[in-house]
Amino acid sequence: MTIQTAVAAYLLFLQLVLLSTIYAFAPTPSKNIIIASCVSSKTISSAQSQMLPIRTVSKTMVRSVSSHIPASGEAVTKLAQQLIRIPSITPDDNGCQNVIRQRLEPLGFQCETMQYQDVTNLWCLRQSPLHSAPTVAYLGHTDVVPVGPPSSWTLPPFGGQIHDQNMLLYGRGAVDMKGGIASFVVGLERFLQDHDSLPYSLAVLLTSDEEGDAKYGTRVVFEELQKRGITIDMAIIGEPSSLHQVGDVVKVGRRGSLGGTLSIIGVQGHVAYSHLARNPIHESLGALKDLVDERWDDGTTDFPPTSFQISNIQSGTGALNVIPGFKTVQFNFRYSPAVTDTELKRRVHGILDKHGLQYTLEWGETTVPFESAPGGELVEQAMASVSDVMGYSSRPCTSGGTSDGRFVAATFPHAQIVELGHRNETIHKIDECVSLKDLKDLSLIYKRLLDRLRIVEERKQDGQEYTDHHVSVAALP
Numbered sequence: 001m002t003i004q005t006a007v008a009a010y011l012l013f014l015q016l017v018l019l020s021t022i023y024a025f026a027p028t029p030s031k032n033i034i035i036a037s038c039v040s041s042k043t044i045s046s047a048q049s050q051m052l053p054i055r056t057v058s059k060t061m062v063r064s065v066s067s068h069i070p071a072s073g074e075a076v077t078k079l080a081q082q083l084i085r086i087p088s089i090t091p092d093d094n095g096c097q098n099v100i101r102q103r104l105e106p107l108g109f110q111c112e113t114m115q116y117q118d119v120t121n122l123w124c125l126r127q128s129p130l131h132s133a134p135t136v137a138y139l140g141h142t143d144v145v146p147v148g149p150p151s152s153w154t155l156p157p158f159g160g161q162i163h164d165q166n167m168l169l170y171g172r173g174a175v176d177m178k179g180g181i182a183s184f185v186v187g188l189e190r191f192l193q194d195h196d197s198l199p200y201s202l203a204v205l206l207t208s209d210e211e212g213d214a215k216y217g218t219r220v221v222f223e224e225l226q227k228r229g230i231t232i233d234m235a236i237i238g239e240p241s242s243l244h245q246v247g248d249v250v251k252v253g254r255r256g257s258l259g260g261t262l263s264i265i266g267v268q269g270h271v272a273y274s275h276l277a278r279n280p281i282h283e284s285l286g287a288l289k290d291l292v293d294e295r296w297d298d299g300t301t302d303f304p305p306t307s308f309q310i311s312n313i314q315s316g317t318g319a320l321n322v323i324p325g326f327k328t329v330q331f332n333f334r335y336s337p338a339v340t341d342t343e344l345k346r347r348v349h350g351i352l353d354k355h356g357l358q359y360t361l362e363w364g365e366t367t368v369p370f371e372s373a374p375g376g377e378l379v380e381q382a383m384a385s386v387s388d389v390m391g392y393s394s395r396p397c398t399s400g401g402t403s404d405g406r407f408v409a410a411t412f413p414h415a416q417i418v419e420l421g422h423r424n425e426t427i428h429k430i431d432e433c434v435s436l437k438d439l440k441d442l443s444l445i446y447k448r449l450l451d452r453l454r455i456v457e458e459r460k461q462d463g464q465e466y467t468d469h470h471v472s473v474a475a476l477p
Ligand SMILES: *[C@@H]1O[C@H](CO)[C@@H](O)[C@H](O)[C@H]1NC(C)=O
Pocket: 240, 241, 242, 243, 249, 250, 251, 397, 399, 400, 424, 425
């Protein structure tokens, strides 16, 4: 036996000992591994969070904030559990919105269910007695994505159960976003206990069609609101925006997306008689190079420059001696608000035409970018609320996919928008879960935000200038 084999055998032995130890403590091996991943990711998170810049917050402020807030943890957990226990796979609300409606109506909200096709939307408004008061709206969704095989879950996906070792509430929607709705509703209840008459109107809009194709959800409700002359001035979107710690990241916009399929037409022929053919691979090289090299814009303060990516190229007949008759190129733009989709389309055609190509170009659906209206207080107050309650700072960011924020921006262009919600690590996964502490912390953050907005609005209405400097927001990579 060589030394290497001896060492290898010893390591194998150690592994076996380790595995059997784990096995001995686990109900089933697969479940144990899943719990471990949920716990270990938490450990990583707290290690990484040490590296986040901490904004100095006076200790007294943090204490005074938490001391006058009644313990809300239990109430949030209960509501989150209640919602998780209602299976509401998109677009079936299945009664979730009624639970919320029953909580909001006693607080002075006028609620209305707007049913479009198979989508249920709930619109609740608590009008301020003040004329010209702005409207602050909380937007969320009660639908969830499918659960996958239920037997793979550590705790049942619609059970609303708390794991007694890690104190995590498991279930589909725990973070995306029934847990977020629960945090908001309880934060709101606690806030209204102290402040009945507000300098702004409050609205809550819930849809059951955010995870689906979003055709009959928020977009259609907004059309209806517009008809009634209702506007939204500030939108708080409860999507899970946070990364390592609750509130560490707030979303202030999203890039747009535009895709296209380009077919370049040539003439098929024998490679030996190329003068009788036209090679679409050769002919398009210059144009593709120009598209790749083009600087579409310089981005904006909050957004990186627009990126153009070719994702697929197909051509060739499979034979080595044949010049193909056509070539297909698929590409996608992720674009900043510094350009429009119309302009991008025009410029792509310009480049293709300049090279004299014969082609067809089919554009995919456009998702417009959105950005919180600049200069407003919402983003700043949201970040300050995180820092008041949690003692660490929050970063604004514009990364990620789309959300219902795009409909706010498209319908109410002057609206300020912020996405602030739970940690997104387990969204859409098996074993989606949220910590009880996060549920409570986020509800304190929302409560604080509503209070900060109250103070700002009251100052404005007293004729005082809103003076806090605007927080400059830089895009994250
Ligand atoms: C989670 O949130 C962070 C910050 O908002 C974002 O950069 C990341 O892409 C998100 N991850 C998922 C899986 O959504």
